[in-house]
Ligand SMILES: Nc1nc2c(ncn2[C@@H]2O[C@H](COP(=O)(O)OP(=O)(O)OP(=O)(O)O)[C@@H](O)[C@H]2O)c(=O)[nH]1
């Protein structure tokens with residue numbers, strides 16, 4: 001048996017890095033995901049990148065949702081590098097909020113899986129996170145064997 | 149996996165906990181491993197300050213040079229099965245300390261205040277030999293945490309001044325399982341009165357080798373924690 005055969009709810013971290021403190025959006029998304037049966041850790045804003053990586057490591061997170069209403073997404077690439085350095089490159093990262101069109105390419109290049117604009121539909125967010133969680137698990141190359 | 153676990157690889161530990169949580173059986177190696185980590189269970193009604201108390205407890209253990217792993221169990225929604233795992237946010241000052249490992253678990257509708265495979269998860273943590281103390285935070289359900297009694301070496305029941313709601317819990321036996329009672333939020337009015345009442349109630353019990361102490365704490369100020377840790381140590385010695 002491999003890890004991919006294990007069926008359990010997606011483990012999702014909903015967080016905010018950077019300086020902006022508006023967290024209404026991330027609260028709503030966290031509640032959507034919880035109500036869709038996921039196991040969700042929601043943090044207040046202003047998280048340090050290191051703290052996010054350590055949390056994702058200890059909690060065996062599948063998907064990180066970053067909320068950005070101002071310029072927080074500009075440091076998303078730093079998070080991607082930090083995740084890779086910690087051996088957590090299987091974790092999928094999405095960004096939700098206000099991201100100017102000309103910055104989408106930069107985020108995609110950095111490895112962000114998906115960007116959700118304001119007004120994104122609940123069903124779309126939930127489905128996307130569920131799919132990404134499954135991808136995160138199947139793309140994992142460490143500890144593939146599910147035995148202890 | 150086994151070697152990585154033994155070498156203290158946190159990614160392996162985290163992964164192994166997920167596997168154990170999701171019904172993967174343990175090999176004999178893990179099952180038979182002997183390790184003396186002290187397993188401390190913290191239980192009490194919702195909002196009494198369990199997580200905050202654990203945060204203060206971690207502060208003190210780290211000051212004493214001890215490593216600590218924390219398992220926090222949160223309730224799941226009976227309808228969707230989903231869960232908010234929020235306890236660790238009260239412990240975020242330890243986010244970057246390699247001597248602290250915190251893992252949140254959903255109860256997944258398991259009754260009893262913990263999650264189904266908690267014993268195997270503890271065995272996985274013990275197998276690493278890396279954690280001096282293992283702290284369990286139960287779901288704050290108030291009435292159904294008796295399961296922790298089977299699993300923890302030392303059970304701490306947290307109350308707050310007035311503890312009106314907890315009187316209900318007492319009937320359900322939450323006080324019966326306590327090795328240590330602690331009145332948290334002692335900065336609030338009535339703490340001394342509550343402590344006195346509790347002590348009087350405990351005196352009605354038959355004498356035993358361990359008289360359940362009633363302590364007081366203000367977790368938000370790190371107050372009362374040294375005494376709590378000393379008492380946990382004393383309890384450990386007394387049960388040996
Ligand atoms: N005044 C005062 N407030 C406290 C103290 N300890 C905790 N609190 C506050 O009580 C609230 C609940 O604290 P938590 O630590 O989350 O309580 P909990 O028992 O873990 O809650 P659940 O896990 O939801 O059952 C928070 O707002 C804390 O800041 C204390 O000693 N004094």
Ligand SMILES: [Mg+2]
Pocket residue numbers: 198199200234235285
């Ligand atoms: Mg708590």
